[in-house]
Amino acid sequence: xxxNQDSGGCCIDLSQFGAGRGGDDIDMEDEEEVPRxxxxxxxxxGFLMVSTDKLSVQYTNVNLHGHDVGVVxxxxxxxxxxxxxxxEIFVKNAGAKGQIAIGFxxxxxxxxxxxxxxxxxxxxxxxxxxxxxxxxxxxxxGPTFTSxxxxxxxxxxxxxxxxxxxxxxxxxxxxxxxxxxxxxTVAVHSQNEEVNVNFGQQPFVFDIxxxxxxxxxxxxxxxxxxxxxxxxxxxxxxxxxxxxxYQDTLNSFDMASxxxxxxxxxxxxxxxxxxxxxxxxxxxxxxxxxxxxGDVDSAFGKLRDWYPQIVQxxxxxxxxxxxxxxxxxxxxxxxxxxxxxxxxxxxxxFFGIKPLATLLQDCIALLAxxxxxxxxxxxxxxxxxxxxxxDAVNAMVLSTNxxxxxxxxxxxSYLEKLLRQLTACxxxxxxxNGDQGEAFHLHRVLQSGKGxx
Amino acid sequence: xxxxxxxxxxLAAVETMSxxxxxITREEWEKKLNDVKIRKEDMNRLVMNFLVTEGYVxxxxxxxxxxxxxxxxxxxxxxxxxxxxxxxxCGNVEDAIEKVNDLNPEILDTNPQLFFHLQQQRLIExxxxxxxxxxxxxxxxxxxxxxxENQSFLEExxxxxxxxxxxxxxxxxxxxxxxxxxxxxxxxxxxxxxxTSQSHEKDPKLxxxxxxxxxxxxxLDEKAAYPRINDLSTAVLEDPAI
Numbered sequence: 001x002x003x004n005q006d007s008g009g010c011c012i013d014l015s016q017f018g019a020g021r022g023g024d025d026i027d028m029e030d031e032e033e034v035p036r037x038x039x040x041x042x043x044x045x046g047f048l049m050v051s052t053d054k055l056s057v058q059y060t061n062v063n064l065h066g067h068d069v070g071v072v073x074x075x076x077x078x079x080x081x082x083x084x085x086x087x088e089i090f091v092k093n094a095g096a097k098g099q100i101a102i103g104f105x106x107x108x109x110x111x112x113x114x115x116x117x118x119x120x121x122x123x124x125x126x127x128x129x130x131x132x133x134x135x136x137x138x139x140x141x142g143p144t145f146t147s148x149x150x151x152x153x154x155x156x157x158x159x160x161x162x163x164x165x166x167x168x169x170x171x172x173x174x175x176x177x178x179x180x181x182x183x184x185t186v187a188v189h190s191q192n193e194e195v196n197v198n199f200g201q202q203p204f205v206f207d208i209x210x211x212x213x214x215x216x217x218x219x220x221x222x223x224x225x226x227x228x229x230x231x232x233x234x235x236x237x238x239x240x241x242x243x244x245x246y247q248d249t250l251n252s253f254d255m256a257s258x259x260x261x262x263x264x265x266x267x268x269x270x271x272x273x274x275x276x277x278x279x280x281x282x283x284x285x286x287x288x289x290x291x292x293x294g295d296v297d298s299a300f301g302k303l304r305d306w307y308p309q310i311v312q313x314x315x316x317x318x319x320x321x322x323x324x325x326x327x328x329x330x331x332x333x334x335x336x337x338x339x340x341x342x343x344x345x346x347x348x349x350f351f352g353i354k355p356l357a358t359l360l361q362d363c364i365a366l367l368a369x370x371x372x373x374x375x376x377x378x379x380x381x382x383x384x385x386x387x388x389x390x391d392a393v394n395a396m397v398l399s400t401n402x403x404x405x406x407x408x409x410x411x412x413s414y415l416e417k418l419l420r421q422l423t424a425c426x427x428x429x430x431x432x433n434g435d436q437g438e439a440f441h442l443h444r445v446l447q448s449g450k451g452x453x
Numbered sequence: 454x455x456x457x458x459x460x461x462x463x464l465a466a467v468e469t470m471s472x473x474x475x476x477i478t479r480e481e482w483e484k485k486l487n488d489v490k491i492r493k494e495d496m497n498r499l500v501m502n503f504l505v506t507e508g509y510v511x512x513x514x515x516x517x518x519x520x521x522x523x524x525x526x527x528x529x530x531x532x533x534x535x536x537x538x539x540x541x542x543c544g545n546v547e548d549a550i551e552k553v554n555d556l557n558p559e560i561l562d563t564n565p566q567l568f569f570h571l572q573q574q575r576l577i578e579x580x581x582x583x584x585x586x587x588x589x590x591x592x593x594x595x596x597x598x599x600x601x602e603n604q605s606f607l608e609e610x611x612x613x614x615x616x617x618x619x620x621x622x623x624x625x626x627x628x629x630x631x632x633x634x635x636x637x638x639x640x641x642x643x644x645x646x647x648x649t650s651q652s653h654e655k656d657p658k659l660x661x662x663x664x665x666x667x668x669x670x671x672x673l674d675e676k677a678a679y680p681r682i683n684d685l686s687t688a689v690l691e692d693p694a695i
Binding site: 233248421442443 | 482637658
């Protein structure tokens with residue numbers, strides 16, 4: 001974090017402004033491994049045979065007792081960072097006794113026993129339709145199943161339950177008291193039993209998407225009941241417009257608010273405190289428009305006239321951002337010779353400063369490509385980069401406000417602070433919950449949506 | 454007596470131990486906050502979504518120019534929608550119905566409840582303006598047939614007609630029907646129906662996110678002590694009470 005102490009102690013941290021290659025946050029949800037096939041290494045081989053595609057299992061023997069079950073687990077445990085996990089089996093052949101089971105087991109499971117016959121395991125058994133969960137005796141649960149049936153097993157992280165389905169219909173649920181990774185498990189126990197497994201490579205018979213959606217909606221409905229202070233959304237939007245200097249929008253917004261029915265009163269009447277962000281609104285608007293249009297020279301000029309203290313220190317981060325943007329604009333315009341001259345004159349001095357190194361390097365790298373837009377540093381030519389500079393300038397101007405109580409306020413709007421808190425709380429809550437369930441992603445919320453509410 | 458207090462304090466200690474929450478200091482929490490990346494363009498979209506859904510057409514247009522954010526629906530449709538809403542809010546229900554049908558005739562066709570409420574509002578306005586004969590005719594010809602199809606419509610119709618029985622309508626049991634809030638309710642219903650017909654969500658996303666924040670903090674409170682935001686309008690972090 002670069003300490004830009006010149007003007008009111010407002011620190012510009014480049015990463016805060018999303019500056020840098022691939023501003024996309026890594027979607028953590030995708031990092032989890034998902035079961036794809038059956039694990040042949042730890043299965044009770046000798047009793048069963050797994051097909052070469054590792055998606056089918058057959059009982060090869062004649063079973064004699066309760067310790068020669070042919071059990072096989074998936075290659076990895078069920079992923080947790082989601083609302084539900086689900087997989088299905090298709091009973092190709094119920095064999096002699098139809099003693100097929102589907103369920104979930106832990107890594108330590110004794111692979112010669114039916115899932116559910118040992119502690120920390122769950123099994124829905126086809127021969128008696130009972131659910132076994134760690135005791136010798138099963139509980140009445142659902143129908144039996146046999147050749148031609150498709151049985152599904154799933155984990156509902158929202159309700160902390162396991163659930164099973166038969167031929168597309170929900171059979172029942174049971175509370176999941178086992179914490180920790182659970183492996184999808186399939187078992188066969190009598191001669192000629194044969195089962196196919198589907199980890200999602202084929203469409204499921206059960207509508208798992210609808211099920212997951214239902215769970216999400218349940219939660220959403222509960223949350224909708226929470227009441228908010230009157231007009232708080234309106235206030236937050238207004239503060240946002242004020243903070244970033246969207247003056248025209250703000251004026252339209254205020255005017256329209258007065259003529260709505262019922263009219264939305266001015267902040268003070270609602271008990272909301274205006275933090276003096278009206279400060280320099282006109283200037284900030286002009287500066288933003290200049291930078292958004294690529295006219296960095298004029299922006300520099302205005303800053304020197306209006307807030308010389310901001311650009312006084314020529315090796316400050318804000319000066320770097322402005323100079324680098326000017327350089328980018330020259331590259332965009334194809335004026336490569338001028339760009340080089342500019343770099344030598346204005347960018348060279350930043351080479352020693354560590355936090356700026358990556359961005360500086362990326363900028364200069366633009367020169368290496370015939371079509372910089374298509375290169376790995378092409379992101380610099382995006383409109384979002386101008387936005388980064390505009391936001392930084394905006395923050396610096398706000399920091400010159402003598403009435404500013406908290407210098408950190410100039411960096412983030414209320415909306416941003418609220419969204420960060422929301423994200424952090426959801427992540428922490430999930431992490432304290434065995435990492436189970438979905439976290440909050442603003443981007444995903446914005447994508448979602450027609451009809452899904 | 455002192456033994457009593459010893460037992461009490463020991464019980465209290467056991468309580469705190471069994472419900473001990475993870476304590477997250479301000480510093481640790483701020484680091485977690487700093488690790489969160491919120492994209493400016495996503496926030497812009499959220500704001501634009503608010504402006505558009507709530508019907509701030511001009512503001513949405515200006516915001517598009519000042520921020521470069523594209524609205525998620527055609528701004529022209531907002532103007533139409535707002536005109537309908539305004540007409541109902543001013544009591545010009547016939548005008549509103551015409552406009553809705555111009556926009557999309559299917560809306561009223563597929564929304565019998567909405568259509569009934571609009572007709573009911575028309576009746577209310579006739580009564581408000583003292584047009585007793587017209588009101589009766591309207592009720593008998595237009596509303597009664599609907600009432601026959603649906604029990605709750607019938608009840609609403611009877612409630613509305615009851616207005617005619619009172620000299621001093623401001624003090625009667627169904628007087629609230631004459632209140633402006635009734636118009637606003639109907640206007641809101643029409644607004645939502647139009648948005649839905651345009652495959653747009655009828656509510657802005659921002660309030661839901663604020664509610665989600667309140668909920669998430671309450672949930673986290675069960676397991677951890679951490680800096681909370683208690684006042685949404687200032688977004689100030691308040692230190693955990695340890």
